[in-house]
Every structure is written in structure tokens, then in C-alpha cells.
Amino acid sequence: MKPSSFKFLTRIFEPLLAVVAILLFWQIAVVVSGVEAYLLPAPSAILHTMWDARDRLMSATIRTGAAATIGFLIAATIGILAGSVIAAIPFLRRSLYPLATILQMVPLIAVAPLLVIWIGFGLPTAIAAAAIVALFPVIAATIDGQVSVDPGLRELFALHGASSWTRWRKLDFPASLPAIATGLRIAAGLAVIGAIVGEFVSGYGGDDAPLGIVIMSAMRESRTDLVFAAVGLSAVVGFALFGAVSCLAWLLVRRWHASAVNSVESRV
């Protein structure tokens, strides 16, 4: 076995061990203390519920996953385009860059009820909510990456008379990929939160209810086990999206960027 793949296994194994230990502790604590199931169900009970309600939970997970993923993709596309345009035009950069940074700190999720007014109930509102919260980290990271391109490299392009479009394609955009990747990773996590909150305010019940609605109706029925099951599955959605984006980001910059290069034995 190569040392690098061994290291990879231990990197997965150790956090996994921590998760198992926590679940075990939780199980024992619930059994020993005899706490009521509607307050804190045991992990075994939650797993049992997951299995019993598997059809409903599976369809809910897929719907929420779709809302988060579509919202994320919209945010990524608009964010990278808008960020690049803002970074390239000095006037926009001066006026909008501070705004993009500040808007990141506004709890945009609070506008979710507004989205219901504008868009109505259902999946589109969840998608919009996911897109809105995921958008600003992408814009801010894209601008950040493109304004901090090495001025020496810009000079090199200026010396050879490169047009600004050429410079963007061959310098600004590739140089800002590591920053954009960081923004996208943050956006992936936020998109799932946005989708769930969007569902809270806009979803409706039924067989095809998304996770946000499953959580709300389980809460009303005091089905704490089902709440836990749905929360666990939304975490899985978040983890999957985050993981996919991280992998993609790593593939894009692995050959040259310090964040990736340092971990590989490529320095000679």
C-alpha cells in the first residue's frame, strides 16, 4: 500500500471512530437515564424510524437535495459571472465590492417569506432561497480572487499587449480559482440551509413533502425520532454537496496550487 493512500484511510478512519463513539455514548446515556423518547430518542430508535419511513424520507431527501443543488448551481453561475464583471470594472469594484462583503453578513434567509409572496409555494421558492444565501460568498470570493492577482503577472501581460479579455481568460480567472473554490465550498453548505428554510416557509405536506416539511410536521406530532431522522438526512445532503464541490475544486487546482500541491510529493 502506498503511504499516501494509507494516510487517506487514517484521515477517514479517525473521524469515523469519533462518530461511532459519540453515537455509542448517546445510546448508553439514553438507556441508562431512561429519558422520554419524545425528548431524546436513542440512536437505535432513530435508525428504526429511518427504516420504517424510508420511502417518505428518501423522496424528501431527493427533493431537498435537488432544491439545494439547483440553487447552488444558480448561485455559482451568477456569482462567478457577477464577481468577474465587478472585479474587472473599476467603478463597479469600488461601489459594489464593499457591498458584496457586507451582504454576506446579512441573514438573507430572513427574506424567505418575501420569496413566498413573489414566487409562491413549492420547490421554486426553496431553490430561490438556496440560491440567494449561496450567492454572496461566491461573488465575494470571486472578486477577492481577481483583485489579488499578482501585479507582477499583470505587468507581464501588459508588456505583451494582452487585451483585458485575454488577460481575464489566461490570468485573472485561473489565478482566482483557489479563491473561487473556497467560496463555492462555503456556498455548498449554505445552499442546504437555504433550501430547508425555504421549505419551512413555502413547502406543503403530502407524499412528496421535502425534508423541511417532514421536520415541521414531525415536530407538530411530537415525533422527535422523525425530526432527528430528517435532520440527519439534511446533514447528509449538505455533506454530499460539500464533498462534491470540494472534489471538483481539488481537481481544478490540484496540479499547481499550494493548498493541493503541498499535500502531494511533487516538490523536487
Next chain:
Amino acid sequence: MIRAVPSLHFHRVSRVFSGNVRAVSDVSFSVPAGTLTAVIGPSGCGKTTLLRIAAGLDHATDGSVAFVQSADRMGASESFSAADLSHRFLGRGSVSVCFQDARLLPWRTVFDNVALPLELSGVARSERIERADAVIAAAGLRDARERLPAQLSGGMRMRVALARTLVTRPEVLLLDEPCSSVDEFTRMQLDHEIRRVWQVSGATTLLVTHSVSEAVWLADQIVVMSAGAVQEIRPVSLPIGLRDRASAAFLLEVEMVMRSLAVAAGVTTG
């Protein structure tokens, strides 16, 4: 070299930065066509500013920089100032600059970095490959062709940057302390590479350095600068082929330049 290259003239060049900081004051000297002039002096003496003005990356607040194409080939002498440079000179790729930080794009291989200037000036792909591969082979970088800058040593990165300056077949080479970030041993190897680059291109070359022995080994003429002004202009009379770093004549020449620098700095040598 048969092709005609221009000579480079600094005429009473001054550069005052905001806050009334005089980086360069009233500097005049010429680099004859096809020769190598080294500008030497302590950090902050204005030598890099001078090179940047010649490259068109900065402007003189007073005086002018001119490239003069020799009269015998052009019929009449043609001269233009640094202000026209970007249109009349750089557009043809005739001036190449090598910076002290190699300035390679970290996501591009050695080949793609060397070919970049051709790419930016719209040279066709097949010609790009041919020309870039030629300079890569000549610089002894063929084995590193597909490597990324992060996989190269500092000296290797500099060789790639030097190869990149050659790919546009420059008539004027501006080298800004190309060896300042490498160790003494690598510096001597790079000096050979600089001499090769200069001889192959036949370009009129301005080398900014703070190494006296490098200047004496490479240059036809040494301009000693101090506090933004020219302290001394001394031709190096030793024939290029006879510059043995350990020879008495070479060391004497180094000593003379050191003295000039010491006078400029207001200290005595030993």
C-alpha cells in the same frame, strides 16, 4: 549577429515619485547596439526604476529614453521615445523583459509558460510549438518541458523565464536582477545562461544587478549608480572569452568597480 538591433539611449532621465522622492535624477548613458551594459548599485539606487522606464512600465518625469535603429541599415536613423514604445516596439515583441521574480504562471507547464508571449501576440499554434521548443531545447530544459513551476528549483524557474524572453526574438533585452534570488553557485550557472541568451539573440541588453562579479563577467560596460545618479561609467576591456573569475585581471577589474561603489557609498575598501 547580422540583423540590425537598435541602440538604447537614456538622456537626462529623472523620475520623481509622489512625495518628492527622487528615484532617478539626471541619468544619461547609452547602450550601443548589440552590447551588454550592466547597471550596478546598492538597493534603492534607482537601477530598477531605470529599467522599468526603458520597458515602458514606468515613465520618466524628465528627460527621455530612445531606441535608435542604426542608420546604415535603415537609410535614416529612426528614434522613438519610451512613450511610443508600447505601439512601435513592444507590439512586435522586440523588447523582452526578465524580472527578478521569474513571474511564471503556476498553473502552466514550462512549455506553456515559455510559449505565453507568442500566444498573447497571436502567433499560430504550430509556429508557437516550434519556436518554444527550440528555446526550451537550447536552454537545456527539455526534460522539464511538462513540469509545473512549483516542481522546479529557483534557478530552473529563472532559466525558464530567460527562455521565455528569447521566444519573441527580442532586439532589446531588459534583465532586472535575474540572479538575485538564487545562491552563489546557481548564480554562476545562470550567468552562463545569460551570456548565452545575449549572444544567441544579439540583442542590445541592459542588465540590472547588485553583483559586481556578475557585472564584470557579463558586461561590455558598467554603469555604477548611487542615490539615483550615475557615479561612473566604465567600459570592461577584458575580452569576453578571457574572463576567468579567478584571474588577476578579472579580480582587478572587480576591485576597480568595488572602489567606485565604495566612493559612492562614502566608505573605504579595506
